[in-house]
Amino acid sequence: MTTVYLADHPLITAVPAFVPAFIVVGVIVAMVVRDRRRDDHDDEEEAFLADDEFLDGDEDTGPR
Numbered sequence: 693m694t695t696v697y698l699a700d701h702p703l704i705t706a707v708p709a710f711v712p713a714f715i716v717v718g719v720i721v722a723m724v725v726r727d728r729r730r731d732d733h734d735d736e737e738e739a740f741l742a743d744d745e746f747l748d749g750d751e752d753t754g755p756r
């Protein structure tokens with residue numbers, strides 16, 4: 693008589709629990725990456741605007 697191990701049974705029942713978890717993690721990672729890219733772009737734009745405002749204000753208070 694041979695012994696048959698059913699070791700794959702817990703794996704089959706665990707897969708449906710892991711697939712949604714991986715999907716949720718993927719969505720969160722995608723949101724974080726998009727948000728970081730947008731923040732970098734916004735920071736560059738704000739820095740440009742701040743420099744522009746500084747230059748505008750500098751004309752009035754500069755040495756004569």
